[in-house]
């Protein structure tokens with residue numbers, strides 16, 4: 001299976017820069033998850049790759065084939081890609097089998113070979129037993145599997161998924177995540193999976209690219225995004241970090257209002273050494289509940305509410321405008337009275353220089 005490499009891609013809509021100098025790669029046979037807030041340019045990137053949007057500059061290639069750039073601009077049907085959207089576009093008047101066979105029929109694949117490949121694609125998405133049914137008798141999740149089978153049956157070089165799971169409810173969505181991972185592992189399919197859902201991006205992507213306002217913020221393995229978010233934006237967007245502006249000097253971090261300080265030994269600087277104006281990003285994993293009393297590296301706050309989670313509760317506290325999310329291990333006491341004073345011990349905070 002080929003890799004996909006995009007370099008310096010710019011897409012403009014009139015005055016709006018939808019993508020700016022975007023460099024992205026999906027390794028051969030791997031899944032690149034693309035995540036970012038609404039309007040960050042995720043769909044525009046997929047559309048540029050598919051040939052529906054024309055970049056003003058940049059190059060896009062799949063394996064050794066140039067799709068765009070250096071004087072080349074292949075039409076969508078010659079790019080050898082498949083795309084799946086949020087809302088399945090399956091034909092209600094055709095059987096599941098005929099829906100999936102359609103791309104092969106158009107490509108002139110002989111009937112015997114067609115039957116074999118349709119059966120194989122339906123097995124892959126676990127729909128073999130429903131081949132004779134009409135899509136309008138299926139559930140939304142099953143119809144989305146039909147769309148997926150139709151997208152892979154022609155063996156595309158790269159599969160592009162634009163919020164393909166976003167309209168599905170859990171646990172259907174979780175089971176489709178597994179289907180995508182299996183597709184990648186068993187068939188070595190190269191995929192770009194666009195989603196606005198952070199957990200989904202981290203769960204599915206071999207690598208995860210974070211976009212904001214048409215620019216790439218970071219692209220890395222999920223573990224790296226957890227341990228070294230590359231900017232305050234990534235820490236805030238992916239990890240619900242509390243962002244605090246201030247400065248870093250020899251003693252550590254001090255907030256602009258002087259109310260929060262953190263010793264230098266607690267600071268991690270993923271974007272390089274920091275001195276001077278900085279943003280402190282406090283991710284839940286670096287916070288622990290403590291007594292309200294004053295202590296070094298402790299923040300005083302008020303209890304707001306808490307959320308249940310399978311592995312731990314998350315306690316939400318506030319200090320002025322700032323909101324903190326603190327994991328509370330099972331069995332530990334959590335505050336219950338709204339407005340109650342709590343202490344937050346900071347074991348680790350990310351700092352980023354102001355550019």
Ligand code: ADP
Pocket residue numbers: 013016017018036037038039040041042043044045
């Ligand atoms: P996402 O998929 O991340 O939500 P999009 O790629 O759809 O974001 O959009 C990126 C930006 O480009 C947004 O500001 C959006 O309003 C703009 N945009 C997208 N398509 C068009 C278009 N056809 N005409 C004008 N602006 C567009």
Ligand code: MG
Pocket residue numbers: 042043044
């Ligand atoms: Mg979109």
